[in-house]
Amino acid sequence: MKTKILLLCLFVMIYSESSSQLIKWDTLTTDFDYFNRQHFHTINETREYIYSFNLGSIVNNLLVISEYDIYKKDFSEQISFKLDQMYNPNEYRPNDCIMTENNIIYVVADSGYIFQKNIFNKEWTSRKIIEESALIYNIAFKDSLFGIISNYPDYENLIPELHYTEDGGNNWSKFENQIENEKPFLITSFRFFQDTMIVITYEPETKNRKIYFSFNSGYNWDYINEFPKFSSLERHNSIYFKNGKLWVASIRSEEFVFSDNFGLTWTKVNEVNSNEGIRGIRNITFKDNLNEGFALNPYGVYYTTDGLNWEFDRNHEDKQLEKLNLTQFNYKDEIYLIQDSAALKYDGLITSIKQNDVSKIGGMSVHPNPATDFITIQLSNKELQPFAAEEKVQIFDALGLEVISTPSAALTPTGEGNLRIDVSHLPAGVYFIRIGEQVSMFVKH
Known part of the structure; x- marks a missing residue:
């Protein structure tokens, strides 16, 4: 073999x-x-x-x-x-x-x-x-x-x-x-x-x-x-x-x-x-x-x-x-x-790419991963950054239940293209972040 x-x-x-x-x-x-x-x-x-x-x-x-x-x-x-x-x-x-x-x-x-x-x-x-x-x-x-x-x-x-x-x-x-x-x-x-x-x-x-x-x-x-x-x-x-x-x-x-x-x-x-x-x-x-x-x-x-x-x-x-x-x-x-x-x-x-639609373009990363108290969501694709502020940010647990939600990404800014979210209250486990239909995953310790 x-x-x-x-x-x-x-x-x-x-x-x-x-x-x-x-x-x-x-x-x-x-x-x-x-x-x-x-x-x-x-x-x-x-x-x-x-x-x-x-x-x-x-x-x-x-x-x-x-x-x-x-x-x-x-x-x-x-x-x-x-x-x-x-x-x-x-x-x-x-x-x-x-x-x-x-x-x-x-x-x-x-x-x-x-x-x-x-x-x-x-x-x-x-x-x-x-x-x-x-x-x-x-x-x-x-x-x-x-x-x-x-x-x-x-x-x-x-x-x-x-x-x-x-x-x-x-x-x-x-x-x-x-x-x-x-x-x-x-x-x-x-x-x-x-x-x-x-x-x-x-x-x-x-x-x-x-x-x-x-x-x-x-x-x-x-x-x-x-x-x-x-x-x-x-x-x-x-x-x-x-x-x-x-x-x-x-x-x-x-x-x-x-x-x-x-x-x-x-x-x-x-x-x-x-x-x-x-x-x-x-x-x-x-x-x-x-x-x-x-x-x-x-x-x-x-x-x-x-x-x-x-x-x-x-x-x-x-x-x-x-x-x-x-x-x-x-x-x-x-x-x-x-x-x-x-x-x-x-x-x-x-899927088809539409202008001003964050869900149709890739380029989201999460760090630190694994996380402890905070996570930072970074949109590496600069074309996404102006549109991300218009999108709702959701975090789901492994069962698909929403555990964190913000009306728009603009409420959690840390700088151009970055979003900082407090996850210290979440139990240890696997979580999924969704902005529109764009999804990323992180592990909480």
């Missing part, structure tokens, strides 16, 4: 049929040739099945686990490497993986072991959270310390249990309140959205699917009665939760639905979408602070600005990308499309 990474920065303009908006992508071609989890691929002369993908909490890190090994790709440093060969395959047999913001990788396995290591260390540690053998199927972390796993002490009868850690995996405890269900069930989706944990279950006996919400990180669960039945069972149904609205899709089904009341009622996207026939959605994601959303199927990408109307990206009919087999769609600080031999990085929208 080649050790040198070929990084190609190709700006691809993607047109929709009914819109002048363009989507710009960078094509990051790597020496990985095994991104398609549905097939075996040859890695170092060994045929290995790819079990799980996870875009790490650190920007530009992609984590891939296979049957025997674990790999990490760092787009920013243009390198990839095999982190280490894992334990004996009979002990390993991974099901899921995640990398947290403090560089810790966690892998859960059929054997009931949880493996973890810092990416800068050579040694893995492993532990069983309970004495008896239990298949561990899912893992999710809210932050660097709090995580949840699902395991099956009695896999034959499909009775999963949820355990949690509050110290980064050193100690695990069983939740006092578990998901209660009359029939045996599998957990097919398992994801944190800030403090909200969403789980989708499947009952093999009835073929029913149910959604459970926990608004306090898994300590208590609320059951949603009504949920669409998909035509086939998939290990991961695609889910996304934003501002009280939930999107759910299934890979082998035409069902792509959303609910704006936590699942009490559902609307099919195809019933309100002008572009009918959306099907086979593999993953869904949205930019945190806006309504820019993406839904991926094997043939390309659907794009929305309101969550209702989706336009199909036909760029993949071009010769250059006609053989794409897009199989994963992950988002953390950046948006990536993972395909067989490359990763496409979403690089923003290009």
Whole structure:
């Protein structure tokens, strides 16, 4: 296998049929040739099945686990490497993986072991959270310390249990309140959205699917009665939760639905979408602070600005990308499309430029970043500076909630083209600044 990474920065303009908006992508071609989890691929002369993908909490890190090994790709440093060969395959047999913001990788396995290591260390540690053998199927972390796993002490009868850690995996405890269900069930989706944990279950006996919400990180669960039945069972149904609205899709089904009341009622996207026939959605994601959303199927990408109307990206009919087999769609600080031999990085929208419109021209930077007490917004494009004072300045948290707003940028001047804003009262986290439709991001410590 080649050790040198070929990084190609190709700006691809993607047109929709009914819109002048363009989507710009960078094509990051790597020496990985095994991104398609549905097939075996040859890695170092060994045929290995790819079990799980996870875009790490650190920007530009992609984590891939296979049957025997674990790999990490760092787009920013243009390198990839095999982190280490894992334990004996009979002990390993991974099901899921995640990398947290403090560089810790966690892998859960059929054997009931949880493996973890810092990416800068050579040694893995492993532990069983309970004495008896239990298949561990899912893992999710809210932050660097709090995580949840699902395991099956009695896999034959499909009775999963949820355990949690509050110290980064050193100690695990069983939740006092578990998901209660009359029939045996599998957990097919398992994801944190800030403090909200969403789980989708499947009952093999009835073929029913149910959604459970926990608004306090898994300590208590609320059951949603009504949920669409998909035509086939998939290990991961695609889910996304934003501002009280939930999107759910299934890979082998035409069902792509959303609910704006936590699942009490559902609307099919195809019933309100002008572009009918959306099907086979593999993953869904949205930019945190806006309504820019993406839904991926094997043939390309659907794009929305309101969550209702989706336009199909036909760029993949071009010769250059006609053989794409897009199989994963992950988002953390950046948006990536993972395909067989490359990763496409979403690089923003290009829209028509109007005079006196700050939202249509680039050139906004934020410093210091990370920030503590104040941030300064600098408009490096001098043509923007006279118009910026007319625009409202908004700051959103990671949930898309507005936390700071000024009627106009003119109210926070520090000099020509610069805006200084007090953020000392904001909790630590990721925030987004919006002036018109121009957006930038900063981290508050």
